[in-house]
Amino acid sequence: MREIAAGLAEWRAAGLRFATATVVSTWRSAPRPPGAAMAVAETGEVLGSVSGGCVEAAVYELARTVLETGSPVLETYGVADDDAFAVGLTCGGTIEVLVQPDTDLPDHVLSAVREGRPAATASMLECGDGLGRRLHVPADEVLEGFDRVVADQAAGMLAAGTTGVVALGAEARRVFVQSFAPPPRMIVFGAIDFAAAVSRIGKFLGYHVTVCDARPVFTTPRRFPDADEVVVRWPHDYLAATEVDARTVLCVLTHDPKFDIPLLTAALRSPARYIGAMGSRATHRDRMRRLRDAGVPEAALARLSSPIGLDLGARTPEETAVSVAAEIVASAWGGSGRPLTELEAPIHR
Known part of the structure; x- marks a missing residue:
């Protein structure tokens, strides 16, 4: 909605x-x-x-x-x-x-949805509960009994940013919970032309986009008009000070060891859903060596998508952004990245 x-x-x-x-x-x-x-x-x-x-x-x-x-x-x-x-x-x-x-759709719920504030609605799907009757989270009244159970479930799904039908109570009554969590974050490190294209496609995909770089001459809102935030700060310092959760994607486009290694060392300890780093094959090998020297364990290194993106033959910043976005989408939904014409699996998982 x-x-x-x-x-x-x-x-x-x-x-x-x-x-x-x-x-x-x-x-x-x-x-x-x-x-x-x-x-x-x-x-x-x-x-x-x-x-x-x-x-x-x-x-x-x-x-x-x-x-x-x-x-x-x-x-x-x-x-x-x-x-x-x-x-x-x-x-x-x-x-x-x-x-x-x-x-039964209050103005305050509609406003929260519009403004990106956390809110959830829970709609009853059983006739005995009043088909279509809606509860709202946060609730504007004290709830009891089954309604309290529904509200607690909706609050948990809102925290996780999930939407779907759940069966609740002793009778497993069906309830549809729709959560309107704030948009997930995409943090793009490196104020380069590729970052402008990645931030543009990230915004298109519904992310709250931040571009961060330590160099003020390059890190300006004029260069990144599609970003929600443009931050001038050393990347690893910013990452340590900002909120990263299991829906966050991190795109490291600096391909400079003095930025990359401290940043990726911290990123690979975070709960971020996707961590990708730009660079050539040689840059990747050198990066992995440096990260191992910094004590990053192999299990954490396995989370790193490097070189970033899917193999689309991309050349321009815009084409590269499509490649990066494709890998982010595939990682979210379990896609293979292969042409659908080669597959017999369901298109929508």
């Missing part, structure tokens, strides 16, 4: 009613992940997508019905080979979509 939150706020400010349709679960090759959202205003205007176009028309009509009745609906869209085109999901997947009226 984050990508349509600004539009929803405009509708709310204009006094328009709307219904939101959210993908709560998927099977096989579904086109959009859980959390993908589409909204329909009472004027008929549409924001977002739940299937990349496959079943949008059907979901649109369902949202119009929810606007009329005020009652949430849980619907499953799936196909068999014989009726793929009739149903719409020609990719062969199945999605479960929850459509809710906007009446």
Whole structure:
């Protein structure tokens, strides 16, 4: 919902009613992940997508019905080979979509989503719990019983930045938790032309991007207009002083030992999800030798992606940024980096 939150706020400010349709679960090759959202205003205007176009028309009509009745609906869209085109999901997947009226989506939750502040919603998927009833985290009231269990689960998923359906309580009642954690961080070390391209594609992928270098003449906001922050500081000092978590990616583009070795020694002790370092094969061999001399264990060295990026034959900074981004995405989702035409595995894991 984050990508349509600004539009929803405009509708709310204009006094328009709307219904939101959210993908709560998927099977096989579904086109959009859980959390993908589409909204329909009472004027008929549409924001977002739940299937990349496959079943949008059907979901649109369902949202119009929810606007009329005020009652949430849980619907499953799936196909068999014989009726793929009739149903719409020609990719062969199945999605479960929850459509809710906007009446229980408070302004403070919508504002938090828009502004990148941590928030989560938990929607009941069982009729006995009030299908579509939403709880919010942080809660604005004291919750008891099953609602307290749901809120605790949602708080834990928010801390981890995860979204999905969970079964809770003695009866394993299904609840869809959508967490709106702050964007993950990408920290790019080295104020070079490649860093400008990497920061641009990092922003496109939804990261909060920081560019850091110790050289003030090169490390300026004008050179890195797409970065959220531009920091002039020795890289290892900045890394020691800033927050790094299991969603953070670190791109070391300096390929200079006086920067790289103290920085990577610290980075490889951090919980960062991805650590990549630019350089030639010779630079890589020298870097590994220096890191071993600095006492970095082999298990930590195995976390380092060096030379950084996938083999795309990239030449320009922009092409290299695509290579780096491709490796980051592949590492996040377990992709092989091979052409899909060579594989029989599911496209969407």
